[in-house]
Amino acid sequence: MAERQTATYLNERFIAAGLRPLTRFGQNFLIDLNLLDLIARSAEMQKTDVVLEVGTGMGSLTTRLAEAAGAIVTVEIDDNLAELSQAELEQYPHVLQLHCDALKNKHTLAPELMDNVRKALQSLGESARFMLVANLPYNIATPLISNLLAGDPPPDRMVVTIQKEMADRLVAAPGSKDYGALSVWVQSQCAVEIVRVMPPQVFWPRPKIDSAIVRIDLQPERRAAIADLKFFHETVRALFFHRRKLLRSVTCSAFKGRLSKPEVDQTLQAAGYSGTERTEQLTVDQIIELCEHLRQAVS
Template identity: 35%
Template sequence: MPPMPQTLNQIKNLLAMWDLQPKHRLGQNFLHDHHHLRRIIDSAHITKEDVILEVGTGTGALSQGLLEEGAELITIEIDRDLKPLLNQVLCTRYGNRVRLLFGDVLTTKHQICDSLTTQLPQNPKTFKLVANLPYSIASPLLANMATTFPNMSRAVVTVQREVANRFTAQAGHKDYGPLSILMSAMYQVEQISLISPTCFWPVPKVESAAVLLQRRNIPLTDEPTALSACAHRLFAMRRKQLGTIIGREIAQLAGLDPTIRPDHLTVKQLNKLAPLLS
């Protein structure tokens, strides 16, 4: 088993060497617990043929673990002040197996930046996403991945526990919503571990969870963008009856009970409705 890099003291020393501090405004909380880092890497089932995308490079702790598995890594970091540190930690050691990008991964809430898109393998070649995601971008990033990149075969991501609960929620649950629907339609979703705040530095105020997303061989929808738009429209009025939101005639045309509420609609039922609302 490859050794795990970067203890907590090493992370602090690396930042101090370059006169850097974690930036709260960027949500920088560095995962340093080796048990959880190892579990994330193992759950990705990495081979030497894989291309791995990491979002939020940080000090390169997870990056090093991924590269030690022999894969090619594309990693993007918003904090340009980390560039000299990461050049030393990653580029000097791993050479052309790592492509280090700097910038915001999202141009807008609904669009991944061009500088990353042009680096990713094009369908049918696949890639995997393995990342400790900044909490503020986790939901829009994964929604974009689900609708735009059918060749993302697997993802193992650390997110805020509340977001992880939305990934796995079923119809009728209080956490069920558009994100639950899209993730369920495109992936088999599993929470693989809960991660205590003390596993990060600085210590965040919320719990985290590692989530595994495995692309379905046959997705539950052929039109993920339309399904997502349908879900967002309905859940904007989730407490109202379906017939009130879209009209009884359209609900009945889709074979649905007009008195049902959006948060009780399954992915299969929403699939019937989405073409009628697009």
């Protein structure tokens, strides 16, 4: 039963089915049941919430989410795990399991993912919230979170387990080694906190690195203040592509063919910069303002 997801239980189930965890799918199962409960509690779900879970696994977290949320869309890419977990989830009519890759490609979600989330939101009414709650496979965590924040609707809340290294990037401050495009993209729209750092031994099989539970709460007023999300996202990535170069140099490179060097100089000056700064020194709000100056200059 999914409620008893321990290392012994999982090992026995896999042996009985003639299976083994697949590294290419990032299959590391959380076996500390207290931490599974912590993930569910941290989401603070209500019966009007639609929860997206990526990585159903054996359904241990899914069943906890199903007790609290109004609807669950859970996604599993592995044929065998999808079959095993479906037996655990049959008792929950409000849980829909999709058997697919959550990503169509690096920059695009699988269409059926959000199609089913939108249907569930519509069925639960205007007060429905959208959440991502999952023990994420490490190899898709960054593109999944980034693409969801670029989508419509974005999640009102995300509570996920990810690599500790990625968690550090999400909460990083300007000037630190972890501060980069992902930090700015997420912090420009959300409040982020690390809920708990987790050692390898709470997973089966054990990963080689620490993990973390992270809570990300959308701040609609900050998101609405960004005039063009697509332009902002692309510009932030470009500005951090050569993070050690001077601001004038990376801006000229990012806008080659769209802005001349004198136009770049004029735009940076209007934004209050000499061009000798580095992108990694700028705060999130400063980068938002700079990107808006660049957007207006291009348009």
